[in-house]
Amino acid sequence: MSQASTSNQRIVLASRPKGAPTPDNFRFEQINLPDLVDGQILLKTLFLSLDPYMRGRMSDAPSYAAPVEIDGVMTGGAVSRVELSLHPKFQEGDLVVGATGWQSHSISDGRNVMPIPAGLPSPSMALGVLGMPGMTAYMGLMDIGQPKAGETLVVAAASGAVGSVVGQVAKIKGLRVIGVAGGREKCKYVVDELGFDACVDHKSANFAEELAQACDKGIDIYYENVGGKVFDAVVPLLNAKARIPLCGLIASYNDQQAPSGPDRLPQLQRTLLTKRVRIQGFIVFDDYGDRQPEFISAMAPWVRDGKVKFREDVVDGLENAPQAFIGLLEGRNFGKLVVRVAQD
Amino acid sequence: MSQASTSNQRIVLASRPKGAPTPDNFRFEQINLPDLVDGQILLKTLFLSLDPYMRGRMSDAPSYAAPVEIDGVMTGGAVSRVELSLHPKFQEGDLVVGATGWQSHSISDGRNVMPIPAGLPSPSMALGVLGMPGMTAYMGLMDIGQPKAGETLVVAAASGAVGSVVGQVAKIKGLRVIGVAGGREKCKYVVDELGFDACVDHKSANFAEELAQACDKGIDIYYENVGGKVFDAVVPLLNAKARIPLCGLIASYNDQQAPSGPDRLPQLQRTLLTKRVRIQGFIVFDDYGDRQPEFISAMAPWVRDGKVKFREDVVDGLENAPQAFIGLLEGRNFGKLVVRVAQD
Structure with a gap:
C-alpha cells in the first residue's frame, strides 16, 4: 500500500520566542508522507486544540515536558479521523483524539491516540469540556x-x-x-x-x-x-x-x-x-491520568443535560494557527480555541 | 482567703517594634495580685517558653491571632505549679502547662491550662519536644x-x-x-x-x-x-x-x-x-489540636528510648526574657529556649 500522494501540511517551530511569540517563530511546510507499514494508521486532522501550555513547549527552559525541537512539528492535541489502517484495533472512519500536533495528517502506531467519548454533539468537544x-x-x-x-x-x-x-x-x-x-x-x-x-x-x-x-x-x-x-x-x-x-x-x-x-x-x-x-x-x-473514567462519568451527563455549557472559538485553516495562538496568550479568544483543519 | 501579699512580676509590651525588637519595647513591672475567687487557681510560673511566633503578637498587623495590647502582659506558654486552688479539678502542687504569659504568677479559671504529660525527666519538656x-x-x-x-x-x-x-x-x-x-x-x-x-x-x-x-x-x-x-x-x-x-x-x-x-x-x-x-x-x-493524643503517644516513647533527643537553652530569671527573645530572632540560642522563672 502506498500514500505517496498524501501531502502533509504542518507547522514547525522555526525559532524560540524571546518574550511573546511572533509569526516568525513558526514555519508552514508541506511534505509527502512515507508509506504506512503494518501496525500503523494514517490520520487526517479535523480539529486542532490551541492551549496556553504550548508556550512552555516553545522554550527550552527546564519544565515538566521536553521542548519542541527547532524544525520540529508543534505539539498539540487534535481530533482526527482514521483514513487508512494497517492496525487491528482501528478501522477507517474511526474518530480519535491524541497529541498528533499542528499538521493536517499524521502516521501513528495507535499508542498516542484513543477513541473519542461516545455521543458528543461535536467531536471537537473531546478537546474541550470533555478533554x-x-x-x-x-x-x-x-x-x-x-x-x-x-x-x-x-x-x-x-x-x-x-x-x-x-x-x-x-x-x-x-x-x-x-x-x-x-x-x-x-x-x-x-x-x-x-x-x-x-x-x-x-x-x-x-x-x-x-x-x-x-x-x-x-x-x-x-x-x-x-x-x-x-x-x-x-x-x-x-x-x-x-x-x-x-x-x-x-x-x-x-x-x-x-x-x-x-x-x-x-x-x-x-x-x-x-x-x-x-x-x-x-x-x-x-497527576490524575488514572482518574479519567471518573471525570468522564461525572462530566458527560452534566454536558448532556445542559448543566455545564461550553463555548468554542473556531478558527478555520491550519495556516491561521500561529496567529490564533498568539491571540490566545493575549486573551483575544472567546471560549475554547480550536482550529478547524479539515471540513470533513 | 487572701493573697494580698502575692507580688507578681511581669513583662508587658511597652511599645510596638519597628523592625527588630529592642529592650525599649518591653517593660518590667511588679504588681499585687487580687484575691482568688471560687473556681480559680493561683499559678507560680516555673519555666517560660520563648518562641519565634511571639514576634507576630508584638505587631498589630493582621494575623491569625490578636496582638498583645500596649501595656498588656506578653503572651507565652509556660509550665506552672498550682500554689492555691479554689477549683475542684486542681490541687496544690499540680504541674500544668498553658498560655499564662511572661510573668511570675497568674490567676486562672483552669481553662487555659492542662496537666503536663506524665513521666517527663524535666517539666520544661512540656514546652519543647512534647509541647x-x-x-x-x-x-x-x-x-x-x-x-x-x-x-x-x-x-x-x-x-x-x-x-x-x-x-x-x-x-x-x-x-x-x-x-x-x-x-x-x-x-x-x-x-x-x-x-x-x-x-x-x-x-x-x-x-x-x-x-x-x-x-x-x-x-x-x-x-x-x-x-x-x-x-x-x-x-x-x-x-x-x-x-x-x-x-x-x-x-x-x-x-x-x-x-x-x-x-x-x-x-x-x-x-x-x-x-x-x-x-x-x-x-x-x-489545625491539629484534636490530634494531640496521637502526637503524645508517638513522641513520648521516642523521647523515652532516646530516639528523639532534645536540647534546651535555659536562661535564668524573668527579667532576662526580653534580651533572650531578641537573641532568638537572631539565631543566638542553641536548642529550645526557655526561661527558668522560679527555681522551685
Whole structure:
C-alpha cells in the first residue's frame, strides 16, 4: 500500500520566542508522507486544540515536558479521523483524539491516540469540556480545591476552556462563584449564560476593589490559571484554610526575567502561614491520568443535560494557527480555541 | 482567703517594634495580685517558653491571632505549679502547662491550662519536644509532608526546637535528612548528636552550592520554618511532587516592608506549577489540636528510648526574657529556649 500522494501540511517551530511569540517563530511546510507499514494508521486532522501550555513547549527552559525541537512539528492535541489502517484495533472512519500536533495528517502506531467519548454533539468537544481542559478544571477543583457548599470560589479566565468549567462545576456543588474576565462582553456571558454569581472585569481601573466587593465573605478557593495581577488582588481576600489549585500562569508565560521589585514573595509566604493556605501545582494527565473514567462519568451527563455549557472559538485553516495562538496568550479568544483543519 | 501579699512580676509590651525588637519595647513591672475567687487557681510560673511566633503578637498587623495590647502582659506558654486552688479539678502542687504569659504568677479559671504529660525527666519538656514545638514538627511533617522512606528532607534551624524534631522523626521514617544551621558548632551537633545525614552552614559563602551537593537526589520535603535565603536555595532543588509544610518565617518577622526586587513570586509560581509542588501553611493547635493524643503517644516513647533527643537553652530569671527573645530572632540560642522563672 502506498500514500505517496498524501501531502502533509504542518507547522514547525522555526525559532524560540524571546518574550511573546511572533509569526516568525513558526514555519508552514508541506511534505509527502512515507508509506504506512503494518501496525500503523494514517490520520487526517479535523480539529486542532490551541492551549496556553504550548508556550512552555516553545522554550527550552527546564519544565515538566521536553521542548519542541527547532524544525520540529508543534505539539498539540487534535481530533482526527482514521483514513487508512494497517492496525487491528482501528478501522477507517474511526474518530480519535491524541497529541498528533499542528499538521493536517499524521502516521501513528495507535499508542498516542484513543477513541473519542461516545455521543458528543461535536467531536471537537473531546478537546474541550470533555478533554484536557475540562479534566484540568474538574480534577484541580475537586481534588485540591475540596469545594464545600456555601464557600466562595474565584476563577480567572472565566469564559475560557478551563475557567468556564471550574465555575459551573462549583455552582453545581453549591458554591458562590465569582469569575474574572477581560471586557464587558465576556463578563456578561459568564453571568448570563454560565450562571456565575458575578464576574469582575480585570481591565477595570478599580479591579481589586471590585473583586473585594464581589467577595464580601472572602475567598475559600482560588482556582489559579492566570497569575499576574489577578493573583495579587486575590491574596488579601483569602480566608483561613483557603485552597489554591494551580494549573497555569498565562500572565507570565512570555516573561523573560524576574520582574523588578518590590519582591512579593515574603508577603505571599506570610499569607500562606497566617491564613494556613494550601497552594498546589498540578499537571492533569501526570497527576490524575488514572482518574479519567471518573471525570468522564461525572462530566458527560452534566454536558448532556445542559448543566455545564461550553463555548468554542473556531478558527478555520491550519495556516491561521500561529496567529490564533498568539491571540490566545493575549486573551483575544472567546471560549475554547480550536482550529478547524479539515471540513470533513 | 487572701493573697494580698502575692507580688507578681511581669513583662508587658511597652511599645510596638519597628523592625527588630529592642529592650525599649518591653517593660518590667511588679504588681499585687487580687484575691482568688471560687473556681480559680493561683499559678507560680516555673519555666517560660520563648518562641519565634511571639514576634507576630508584638505587631498589630493582621494575623491569625490578636496582638498583645500596649501595656498588656506578653503572651507565652509556660509550665506552672498550682500554689492555691479554689477549683475542684486542681490541687496544690499540680504541674500544668498553658498560655499564662511572661510573668511570675497568674490567676486562672483552669481553662487555659492542662496537666503536663506524665513521666517527663524535666517539666520544661512540656514546652519543647512534647509541647507546642514538638507537635508542630510532628504534625507538619506527617500530615503535610507525607514522608516516604528513601526520600530526601531538608529542614532549617536544624538544632532548634522544631527543626531538631522534624529531622529525627524523618530519620525514624527512613528518609535522608539534611539540616541547615548557623555555624560549625550547631552543624556538628546536628550530625553527631541528632544523627542527621548532613548539615549545611547557612553562614558559608557557598551555602547554595553546598546545599545542592548535599541533596544530590533533589529535595522531596522542605520543612519551612525560616524563609529567606534558605528557601531561595531550596526552590531550584525541589523534585516533582515535593511538599513544603510551612510553620514559620523567622527570617522575615522583623521586615517592615516588601524587600526591593527582583520580584521572586513569578519564579516560585512557575516552580509550583512545573514541579507540581504543594506548599501549605499551618498553625498547630488551630489545625491539629484534636490530634494531640496521637502526637503524645508517638513522641513520648521516642523521647523515652532516646530516639528523639532534645536540647534546651535555659536562661535564668524573668527579667532576662526580653534580651533572650531578641537573641532568638537572631539565631543566638542553641536548642529550645526557655526561661527558668522560679527555681522551685
